[in-house]
Amino acid sequence: MTDLAERRLQTVRDHMALECVNDWDAVIATFEHPRYEMYGNGAVFDGEVAVRGYFAASRTPFPDQSNEIIALAHIDNTVLVEFWLMGTHLGPLKLPQGVVEPTGKSFRIRMAATFEFPDGSDKIICERPYFDQGAVIRALGLA
Numbered sequence: 001m002t003d004l005a006e007r008r009l010q011t012v013r014d015h016m017a018l019e020c021v022n023d024w025d026a027v028i029a030t031f032e033h034p035r036y037e038m039y040g041n042g043a044v045f046d047g048e049v050a051v052r053g054y055f056a057a058s059r060t061p062f063p064d065q066s067n068e069i070i071a072l073a074h075i076d077n078t079v080l081v082e083f084w085l086m087g088t089h090l091g092p093l094k095l096p097q098g099v100v101e102p103t104g105k106s107f108r109i110r111m112a113a114t115f116e117f118p119d120g121s122d123k124i125i126c127e128r129p130y131f132d133q134g135a136v137i138r139a140l141g142l143a
Contacts, residue, residue: 005074007122012072012079012115015124020066024055032123040131061094061102062087070110079115084108085131089140100142107139 015030028034034051037044045054059065065087073080086108093100109131116126137143 001074004120004122008079008115008117009072009074011117011122011124012081013069015115015127016067016069016081016083022055022059024052027055028052030124032118032121033125035126037126037128038131039128040133061089061091063090064088067111077117077119079117081113081115083111083113085111085136087136095137095142103140103142105140107136109135109139 011030015027018026018030028048028051031051034048035044035046036051036054043054045051065085068084068086070082070084086106088106089100089103091102093102111129111131113127113129115124116128117123118125134143
């Protein structure tokens with residue numbers, strides 16, 4: 001494995017660990033350009049302001065949201081990650097049918113994500129989480 005591949009894998013490990021402790025400045029620093037493309041609901045958060053808004057919105061219902069890496073792989077300019085996403089419903093959760101007040105219930109769902117890098121760089125230009133939009137809702141017993 002090349003030095004660049006190792007650095008990219010470490011960037012992703014650091015990025016995901018920093019998300020668990022809500023160190024948003026440090027998470028933003030892992031990007032060359034902050035961007036999330038959500039494969040599940042189609043939302044795109046492009047630029048630092050939009051990405052920070054996504055962080056705030058996703059942590060309102062699940063302030064303890066965390067992840068646990070299962071597997072990592074580096075292919076070309078992409079790092080692939082399989083992981084567990086976990087959290088506890090402790091804040092209001094906005095759903096299409098209305099707001100669900102905190103239930104105190106926890107979830108643990110299996111997900112995958114890709115992290116894209118520009119040629120020759122170990123800074124992320126896009127994270128693409130792949131998930132079943134209803135998985136958290138089902139795990140909380142809300143569907």
